[in-house]
Amino acid sequence: MARKGIAVYPGSFDPITNGHIDIVQRALRVFDHVIVAIATNRAKDGSLFTVAERVAMIGEVFKGLGSRVKVDSFDDLLVNYTAKVGANVIIRGLRAVSDFEYEFQMATMNRGLKPDVETFFMMTGESYFYISSHLVKEVVSLGGDVSGLVPKSVLRRLQKKIKSS
Numbered sequence: 001m002a003r004k005g006i007a008v009y010p011g012s013f014d015p016i017t018n019g020h021i022d023i024v025q026r027a028l029r030v031f032d033h034v035i036v037a038i039a040t041n042r043a044k045d046g047s048l049f050t051v052a053e054r055v056a057m058i059g060e061v062f063k064g065l066g067s068r069v070k071v072d073s074f075d076d077l078l079v080n081y082t083a084k085v086g087a088n089v090i091i092r093g094l095r096a097v098s099d100f101e102y103e104f105q106m107a108t109m110n111r112g113l114k115p116d117v118e119t120f121f122m123m124t125g126e127s128y129f130y131i132s133s134h135l136v137k138e139v140v141s142l143g144g145d146v147s148g149l150v151p152k153s154v155l156r157r158l159q160k161k162i163k164s165s
Contacts, residue, residue, distance in 0.1 A: 004030075004031065004032060005031055005032060005033070005087070005088065005089065006031065006032065006033045006034075006035060006085065006086055006087040006088075006089070007027055007030075007031040007033070007034050007035070007087060007089040007090070007091050007120065008034075008035045008037050008078070008081065008082050008085065008087045008089070008090050008091065009023065009024060009027065009034055009035065009036050009037065009090075009091040009092075009093075010037045010038075010039050010074075010078055010081075010090065011036075011037075011038070011039060012038065012039060012047060012054075012133065013036065013038055013054050013057075013058060013133065014047045014048055014049050014054060014133050014137075015048070015049060015054065015057060015133055015136065015137075015150060015154050015157070015158055016036075016054070016057055016058050016061060016133075016150070016151075016154060017128070017131045017132070017133055017136055017149055017150050017154075018127075018128055018131065018148070018149055018150060018151070019093065019095070019124050019125070019128030019129075019131040019132075019149075020036075020093070021061060021151070022124065022125045022127075022128055023091065023093040023122050023124065024036060024062065024069060026122060026125075027091050027120075027122065028065070028068055028069070030120075031089065032068065033067070033068055033069070033070065034068065034069050034070075034091065035069075035070045035071075035072055035085055035087065036058050036062070036069060036070070036071050036072070037072050037073065037074055037078075037081060038051055038054050038055065038058075038071070038072070038073040038074075039073075039074060039075075039078070040073055040074065040075045041075065048137055048158075048161055048162075048165075049157075049161065051073045053157070053161075054073075055071050055072075055073065057153065057154050057157060058071045059071045060153050061151050061153065061154065072085070077113065078090060078110060079110050079113045079114035079117050082114070082117050083114065083117075087117075088116055088117050088118060089117070089118050089119075089120050090107075090110065090117060090118070090119045090120065091119075091120050091122060092106075092107070092119055092120070092121050092122070093121075093122050093123075093124050094121055094122070094123050094124065095124045095128075095129045095130070095131075095132070096129060103119075103121065106119075107119035107121075128149075131149050136149055136150060136158070137158070137162070140158050140159060140162050141162050141165075146158075
């Protein structure tokens, strides 16, 4: 299959997990470029990591892919952000059936706002369907081992951040 265009993969990525990484790597089989876009919402932000810390972590994870993966953040409507960066595809990962209803609502709203922007749903790999950033943070805060769920560089930052909280 020929790759084409730019896709935006939005999320909080607080922190990025191996499930997120799997989605990006698989999306690169279809798209020339993927922008991992950290969504910021000051009204709802209870993030452990700052946006700058998340940008640094994600950049480190994907540094070997060069310009094919870009890390950015936005605090606008997602469809406005996609237009700003010249993308016409939004990537969304689905872990379980419970994700679908929310994601379907968001995709329908986005399509109503910008009909030329498509949502590309990707099922999370079977090894990662139970992983969420929230669960990873909770397990680490309780002293659990998440070494198989996040990259080593992210794990070090996560343990340090939790320890200093």
